[in-house]
Each structure stands twice: as structure tokens, then as C-alpha cells.
Amino acid sequence: MSDFDSAAAARPPSALLTDIRARIAHAASLAGRKAGEVELIAISKTRSAEEIAPLIGAGQASFGENRVQEAEGKWPALREGRALRLHLVGQLQSNKAKEAVALFDLIHSIDRPSLIDALARAMDGAGRRPDCFVQVNIGEEAQKGGCAIDDLPALLAQARDAGLPVIGLMAVPPAETEPAPYFALLAKLARRHGLAGLSMGMSSDFETAVMLGATHVRVGTALFGERH
Ligand SMILES: *Cc1c(COP(=O)(O)O)cnc(C)c1O
Numbered sequence: 001m002s003d004f005d006s007a008a009a010a011r012p013p014s015a016l017l018t019d020i021r022a023r024i025a026h027a028a029s030l031a032g033r034k035a036g037e038v039e040l041i042a043i044s045k046t047r048s049a050e051e052i053a054p055l056i057g058a059g060q061a062s063f064g065e066n067r068v069q070e071a072e073g074k075w076p077a078l079r080e081g082r083a084l085r086l087h088l089v090g091q092l093q094s095n096k097a098k099e100a101v102a103l104f105d106l107i108h109s110i111d112r113p114s115l116i117d118a119l120a121r122a123m124d125g126a127g128r129r130p131d132c133f134v135q136v137n138i139g140e141e142a143q144k145g146g147c148a149i150d151d152l153p154a155l156l157a158q159a160r161d162a163g164l165p166v167i168g169l170m171a172v173p174p175a176e177t178e179p180a181p182y183f184a185l186l187a188k189l190a191r192r193h194g195l196a197g198l199s200m201g202m203s204s205d206f207e208t209a210v211m212l213g214a215t216h217v218r219v220g221t222a223l224f225g226e227r228h
Helices: 002-010 013-030 049-057 068-079 094-103 113-126 149-161 180-192 206-211
Strands: 039-043 062-065 085-088 106-110 131-135 166-170 197-199 216-219
Touching (some): 013 039, 013 049, 013 206, 062 068, 068 085, 068 094, 085 094, 106 113, 106 166, 131 197, 149 166, 180 206, 197 216, 206 216
Parallel strands (some): 106 131, 166 197
16 A cells, blocks of 8 residues: 555656546456546545646546545635536535535435435535435444445335435445445445445546446545545
């Protein structure tokens, strides 16, 4: 991991971006998919506007943050006059639903009934409906975000009834484990529920995720270097 991180830190963001895009395209072609089926989300949490701007300059259009407040401080100025897509990939508190709906274009962390209620109210109030992913606790880990696999059918039904535009499932597999079986399980759950979107794969495993059907990969460290 550390060799990889220092390599990332030493090279210009535009070169890293070109590499990651090529690796996504290669993984997609191995799986008989097109690179255009996969959206690369640059995870810019903890990064300053000065670190993010060169990636925007290099043509990167999708960015992801994990905290509403941090994103509210950075993005209104950065995105002004540009057609960027902003993704919320971190846990969302119900009392931040309104702010999240106002700022983000996609929300990847729908994981409980009370949050669905809060987002439905916020979307009705704002007249704006960001696309949503339901996050699944795919490794059934105690402290991990995401709904239990058994709760997924009821949560999806509630989200649809509440008018949330659910386009797919999101997961973060357990650390220090082979991620492929978890990606395959998430893909199977999405198919079962007729969902086309699969938000899975991070810096260390995005190629595996693409081969297993990811439509959205969330890459931070490999683009920006180690987080500070
Ligand atoms: C931070 C984060 C990422 C990016 O992780 P890297 O390993 O830096 O690529 C992806 N998804 C979520 C939900 C995150 O919080």
C-alpha cells in the first residue's frame, strides 16, 4: 500500500487519471463491457480545493465526498459554471437530509427507514430528486454502515413508495479480505431487485469490481495520494 501511495503522490493528477481510466477500460474489456458503462468517481474527502482543481482541469467530472458539511464548504465555489456531478458516499444523518438533497447529485448511503423518510421530505420540499443507491452491509459487519441483507427488500420497497429514485446498490466489502465474493453477491442482489446500478470498488480493488459489474467506482487514494 505505501509504495503505491507514494507513487500516487509523486505523479501529476492528470497522469494518474489517465492511468486509472486505462485500467478501468482494460478491466471492462476483459469482462466484455464498455469503459463508458463505468463512472469513475474521484473521492475528494479531506482534499483541498487546490488539490481538486487540477483533476477538474484534466476533465474529471464526478467527485465524491463523505461529509455534507465539508462538501458545503468546498464545492459551491469549485463547481460554479461547470457541469460536475457530486456524489455523497458517506453516512448521512437525517438532520442533514435537506442540505444533502440541495448539494449532491447522487446519494450512495441510503441505509435505514428514518433516513428514507427524511430524504423523501427533503426531496418533496426542494423539488429536486438526486439518484440514490441503497447501501448494503455486504459482509454483515457489526460497526459497518449499510442495511442488513435481510432488510434490503423492505427498505427498497419503502424507498420506492416514498418516491426516491433508487438506481442501484452500494457496498464496501470487509477490509483485508478478498473482495470479489462480496462484489458478486452485491451484483446478484441488484439483479434480483431489477437494479442496474452497482457502486463498488475503491483504490485497491476497482478493477475486480469493474469485472464483476460495477457501474460506479469510488477512487480516492490512487488519484490523490495518501489522505491527510
Ligand atoms: C474514502 C472512500 C472511498 C475511497 O477510498 P480509497 O481507498 O481512498 O480509494 C470509497 N468509498 C467510500 C465510501 C469512502 O468513504
